[in-house]
Amino acid sequence: MDLHREGVCVVIKPTVMPIAGQDYPGDLAQMRAWFPDDEACLDYLDWLRWPNGFQCPACESYSATRQAGRYRCRSCRKRVSVTAGTLFDKTRTPLTVRFEAVWLMTAGKQGVSAAHLHRVLPISSYQTAWTMLSKLRSAMSPAGSLLLAGRVEVDETFIGGPRPGTVGRGAAGKTLVAGAIEVKDHGWGRARLAVIPDASASSLKQFIRANIEAGSTVVSDGWSAYPGALEGYEHERLNVSASGMPAHHSLPAVHRLFASVKRLIDGTYQGSGTAEHLPEYLDEFVFRFNRRHSSSRGLVFLRLLQRAILAQPVSYQELVRVPKPKSASPTGVSGPRAQPGSLNIGPLDRPWRVNGSKIDK
Numbered sequence: 001m002d003l004h005r006e007g008v009c010v011v012i013k014p015t016v017m018p019i020a021g022q023d024y025p026g027d028l029a030q031m032r033a034w035f036p037d038d039e040a041c042l043d044y045l046d047w048l049r050w051p052n053g054f055q056c057p058a059c060e061s062y063s064a065t066r067q068a069g070r071y072r073c074r075s076c077r078k079r080v081s082v083t084a085g086t087l088f089d090k091t092r093t094p095l096t097v098r099f100e101a102v103w104l105m106t107a108g109k110q111g112v113s114a115a116h117l118h119r120v121l122p123i124s125s126y127q128t129a130w131t132m133l134s135k136l137r138s139a140m141s142p143a144g145s146l147l148l149a150g151r152v153e154v155d156e157t158f159i160g161g162p163r164p165g166t167v168g169r170g171a172a173g174k175t176l177v178a179g180a181i182e183v184k185d186h187g188w189g190r191a192r193l194a195v196i197p198d199a200s201a202s203s204l205k206q207f208i209r210a211n212i213e214a215g216s217t218v219v220s221d222g223w224s225a226y227p228g229a230l231e232g233y234e235h236e237r238l239n240v241s242a243s244g245m246p247a248h249h250s251l252p253a254v255h256r257l258f259a260s261v262k263r264l265i266d267g268t269y270q271g272s273g274t275a276e277h278l279p280e281y282l283d284e285f286v287f288r289f290n291r292r293h294s295s296s297r298g299l300v301f302l303r304l305l306q307r308a309i310l311a312q313p314v315s316y317q318e319l320v321r322v323p324k325p326k327s328a329s330p331t332g333v334s335g336p337r338a339q340p341g342s343l344n345i346g347p348l349d350r351p352w353r354v355n356g357s358k359i360d361k
């Protein structure tokens with residue numbers, strides 16, 4: 001299909017697997033070279049949002065003119081910006097800074113904290129960094145993705161809480177989390193994690209139906225609620241106590257999954273906001289975990305931007321379930337709105353040579 005836009009003929013290729021160095025930056029150097037200013041970022045978001053050319057979100061018409069970075073629909077006359085009605089809507093932080101944040105969030109195995117982002121990027125306050133990360137996390141939900149299938153280990157664990165608590169089902173002050181992970185002949189497949197209210201048959205049933213394809217084989221321990229929760233599934237029930245083996249030997253995949261997510265929460269987030277924001281942390285963990293074999297981190301960067309530009313906007317009020325995030329950085333004062341910093345400062349010619357200054361050894 002050919003489209004004429006701003007007098008340029010754009011040839012739309014059929015959807016294929018994205019290619020490093022062409023569809024997404026292969027490494028950090030490329031990422032910075034591709035996106036030196038907001039205009040380049042905006043054009044990339046445009047390409048991700050409308051791969052077949054602009055389509056009016058109001059009337060679905062493909063016919064539009066473009067002026068000053070905005071489209072004007074020829075049918076309904078509506079003016080539409082690339083970021084309008086997406087997660088990037090109404091944000092003051094430059095896109096170059098947001099792209100760098102997305103890169104940091106997707107490149108590392110352990111993600112990134114708001115305190116870290118605020119330290120390393122020109123972001124005016126801890127609260128702005130926190131809001132940016134929370135918005136991105138809201139785009140990481142597995143809802144709508146393919147369900148787990150095949151042989152799937154399922155178990156529950158407690159996460160967080162102010163004190164160690166008692167072991168097993170019923171520890172006080174902690175949040176109960178259900179986990180599921182595909183077990184294949186040669187390693188593990190995709191996983192899901194979710195907060196559940198209790199370990200009853202109805203709560204487990206809800207988790208299993210929302211995350212595992214009917215007809216799959218669920219491997220669980222001997223907890224009495226499982227048989228009632230697994231109607232429509234094959235059930236492989238391990239009697240952990242009778243086997244005499246510690247639980248993590250019988251269900252090794254799901255216990256490794258729990259151990260990694262606990263490391264993320266204790267490490268990157270240092271347990272902060274665990275109870276209120278645990279569902280988002282779990283989504284972020286699963287998003288990264290399910291893409292751990294991705295050949296390039298750049299592909300994960302593309303996937304997150306793609307979700308963000310296709311997602312509905314969320315407000316700060318929707319993101320906070322507690323009144324205000326605590327500032328975790330000594331300089332992270334959430335104060336008056338400063339002019340947002342930018343990464344686009346242009347090339348500088350070896351400033352350390354300019355004044356002929358020497359520094360101490």
Ligand SMILES: [Zn+2]
Nearest residue numbers: 056059073076
């Ligand atoms: Zn329209």
